[in-house]
Structures are given as C-alpha cells and as structure tokens.
Amino acid sequence: MTRPFPPPPLKIGDLVIDPPILQAPMAGFTNAAFRQMVREFGGAGLLATEMVNARGFVWLDENEAEHPDRLWGVADEPRPLAVQIWDNDPNTMAKVGKRLVEEYSVSVVDINFGCPVRQVTEKAHSGSYLLREPDRMFRIIDQLVKACAPTPVTAKIRLGCSRESVNCNEVARVVEEAGAAALTVHGRTAQDMFRGNADWERISEIKSHLRNIPLIGNGDLDSAEKVVAAFQNYNVDGVMIARACLGRPWLFAQAAAALRGDPIPPDPTLDDQRQCMLHHYELVRDRFGEEKGTVLMRKYACCYAQGKRGARHFRTHVARVATAGEFYQVVQEHFPTQ
Numbered sequence: 400m401t402r403p404f405p406p407p408p409l410k411i412g413d414l415v416i417d418p419p420i421l422q423a424p425m426a427g428f429t430n431a432a433f434r435q436m437v438r439e440f441g442g443a444g445l446l447a448t449e450m451v452n453a454r455g456f457v458w459l460d461e462n463e464a465e466h467p468d469r470l471w472g473v474a475d476e477p478r479p480l481a482v483q484i485w486d487n488d489p490n491t492m493a494k495v496g497k498r499l500v501e502e503y504s505v506s507v508v509d510i511n512f513g514c515p516v517r518q519v520t521e522k523a524h525s526g527s528y529l530l531r532e533p534d535r536m537f538r539i540i541d542q543l544v545k546a547c548a549p550t551p552v553t554a555k556i557r558l559g560c561s562r563e564s565v566n567c568n569e570v571a572r573v574v575e576e577a578g579a580a581a582l583t584v585h586g587r588t589a590q591d592m593f594r595g596n597a598d599w600e601r602i603s604e605i606k607s608h609l610r611n612i613p614l615i616g617n618g619d620l621d622s623a624e625k626v627v628a629a630f631q632n633y634n635v636d637g638v639m640i641a642r643a644c645l646g647r648p649w650l651f652a653q654a655a656a657a658l659r660g661d662p663i664p665p666d667p668t669l670d671d672q673r674q675c676m677l678h679h680y681e682l683v684r685d686r687f688g689e690e691k692g693t694v695l696m697r698k699y700a701c702c703y704a705q706g707k708r709g710a711r712h713f714r715t716h717v718a719r720v721a722t723a724g725e726f727y728q729v730v731q732e733h734f735p736t737q
Contacts, residue, residue: 405658406630409444409613409637412551412580414479414506416444416637418655420626421583421615423641424450424483424509424555426516427698431472432682436675437644438477442651444637445479450511453486453495470503471686479506483555485514487525489538493546500550508547510579512536512556512570515589527557527589530566533573540577551580555617558601561590567601568608575612582609583639586618593642603633615639623650623657630658646702648675669707673734676703680726689723696726707735 409419422429422437424447434446449469473482482505486492496508511519514526521528529536536554544552554574559565567584574582584605586597597618606614613636620626621643629638644650653663667675679699684692700717704710713733720726 402631402634404627404631405660406636409581409615411445411507411553411613412549414551416479418442418444418658419615419637420651420654420658421445421481421637421639422447422644422651423617423639424448424481424511425641425645426450426514428645430469430683431476432679432686433645433648433699434472434476434480435682436648436679437651440649440652442649442653442655443640445481445507447481447483447507447509448473450483450485450514451495453484453491454488456484456495456498457491473503473505478504481505481507481509481553483509483511485511485519485525487523487529487535487539489535489542492539493542496543496552497546500547505550507580508543508550508552509583510539510543510552510554512554513583513585513589515557515592520589527560530556530560530570530589531564533566533570536570537573537577540574540579544578552578553581553583554579555583555585557585557587557589558598559588561588564588565601567605571605571608571614575609579612581613581615581637583615583617585641586616599629599633602635606634613637617641619643620654621650623653623663626654627657645699646705669734669736672703673730676700676734677727677730679703684723690721693720693722693726700726700730704735708737709733709735 408415408417422443426449429449437443451469482499499505512529519526558567584602586602602616615637616635617639620640657663680696683696701714704713716729716733720729
C-alpha cells in the first residue's frame with residue numbers, strides 16, 4: 400500500500416498535532432526533565448507525562464498531600480501536553496480527569512489500557528487487564544469524556560491480552576463509540592510484554608473498524624526511516640515513539656525532518672551526547688535534590704550509553720553512583736567515547 404506523503408497534521412478533537420509524531424507516556428521516564436530535553440531538540444507534536452494512578456491521586460488530594468511527582472511541571476510547561484491516567488473505576492477516573500482539565504489545563508487526557516506490568520494488571524485489574532472487559536472500558540471512557548469536555552480524551556491499548564485473545568478490532572469500536580477522540584495501539588499483546596516485533600499489519604487493519612477518529616501506531620519505531628515507513632506502508636494517522644527515544648531525545652527532530660522530506664540530521668557527536676546527558680542530570684537534580692536526583696539519573700544515563708561500545712562497562716559503574724561528584728567522575732572516566 401502506498402499512501403499520500405508527507406502525512407497531514409493529526410487532529411485529536413479540535414487539537415492539531417503537527418508533526419503527527421507523539422512521545423509515549425512511560426512510567427519512570429517521561430517526567431518534566433525528559434520532556435524538556437525533547438522540547439529543546441524539537442520534532443514531537445505531542446508530549447505526554449508518565450502514567451498517573453488515578454486512585455493514588457484521589458488519596459493524595461483527600462489527605463491534602465502534595466500531588467504526584469508524575470505531575471511535576473505540568474501546570475507551567477508549554478502545550479500541547481497529554482496526561483495519561485489509569486484505574487478501573489469510572490467514577491475515580493472521571494473525578495481525576497476533571498481535575499486535570501480544570502486545574503492543570505491539560506491538552507489531552509489519555510487512558511492507559513495497555514500497560515502489561517503485573518502490578519497494574521493482575522494486582523489492580525487495570526491497564527491491559529481491562530481489554531478483557533470492553534463494557535467496563537466503555538463506561539470508563541464515557542464518564543471521562545463527559546467529565547473532561549471539551550478537552551479530548553484518548554485511549555491507548557494493545558492488540559489483546561494474549562495472542563490467543565486478540566480483540567483489538569472490537570475494542571477499537573468500543574473506544575470510538577464511547578466518545579474517545581483518538582486511539583493509540585501498541586502492536587503487541589500484553590502477554591508479549593516487549594518481546595518479539597510489533598505487528599504493524601494488525602495495527603493497520605484496525606483503521607477499517609474506526610469511522611472518524613484517528614489511529615496512532617506504536618511499537619519498534621527506533622529510527623527516522625521507520626517512522627517514514629510506518630506512514631507510507633500502514634494505515635495510520637499518527638505514530639508514537641516510546642523506548643527508542645529515552646537516550647535519544649533528538650530522535651523526534653530526526654523523524655520530523657524525514658517526514659518533511661528534509662535531510663535527516665545526524666546523531667549528535669558523542670561529546671555532545673555526553674553534554675546532553677549532563678544537562679538532563681542538572682534538570683533532574685534541580686527538582687529532586689542531589690541524593691534522589693543522582694539515583695534517578697542512573698537509569699537515564701544507561702539509556703544514553705545504550706548501543707555504544709563500552710556501554711556495559713559504563714552501566715556497571717554508573718549503577719553505583721550516589722552523589723554528584725561520583726556521577727561526574729564516572730561520566731568523565733567511563734562514558735563511551737567511540
């Protein structure tokens with residue numbers, strides 16, 4: 400299949416996303432510091448927070464505690480911005496969605512129906528667990544849409560709970576009928592976790608089961624060329640980049656250039672990547688302090704080194720740092736140089 404190219408901007412309700420490239424919400428990673436890094440490079444049409452536990456948000460609010468760290472920066476940073484929430488209770492979700500719209504003025508409220516992690520699925524009966532309960536999904540979306548109007552509500556799903564129970568077409572119809580403004584599909588089942596390859600043929604087939612809302616594809620988009628191929632070969636209106644961007648916040652700018660037909664900017668030099676990582680560390684440390692910020696930065700530092708010669712050696716050392724001095728020393732001595 401050959402599709403018109405370049406792709407037009409993505410419309411989520413009245414919100415125009417241009418370029419139609421979205422940054423995925425990822426627990427433990429896509430906080431305000433990471434989002435700022437992405438913005439500084441450019442290229443992402445819509446950024447998203449980490450997923451927020453709706454029930455936990457309500458508890459914090461009722462006990463007059465500070466709102467979740469996962470909402471750090473949301474009130475003040477540039478728009479458009481999506482906040483993703485999860486739970487299995489329609490009333491709780493609606494209550495939190497309404498607060499996000501009224502107090503935080505978010506651009507999009509996204510519902511997580513795709514998380515495959517056991518703590519969310521089996522323990523909380525949320526995330527991808529709800530793919531086996533389309534009726535409950537309908538109630539959650541319906542109430543959230545009414546509570547958030549006119550702010551658009553979107554949903555993110557997987558193909559199904561397992562390869563034996565793929566029901567993404569049925570779920571897509573439910574999502575649209577309940578009033579969601581867009582659907583994002585990760586091309587694996589919950590059982591797959593992140594193993595194997597995302598099934599873009601399956602994602603593309605879902606489009607014929609939607610009447611009016613856009614379809615956003617997600618999975619394995621780790622280069623500008625793959626983003627271009629997704630639009631050219633599959634029936635999607637937008638794409639979402641996830642794990643591949645964690646140590647490469649410049650990936651969105653590369654993908655956006657490719658969609659425009661411009662030359663793809665090269666990766667920054669290793670020295671520039673190192674400086675980028677140190678800037679990221681400063682943002683994290685400013686928010687969380689030296690001790691917590693340094694521990695939090697360990698995982699980001701590993702992402703920046705991933706795929707480079709000497710990455711394993713660097714990870715071994717950076718995983719033990721506890722102070723700013725230790726972090727800077729490890730980066731100076733062990734961050735890959737070729």
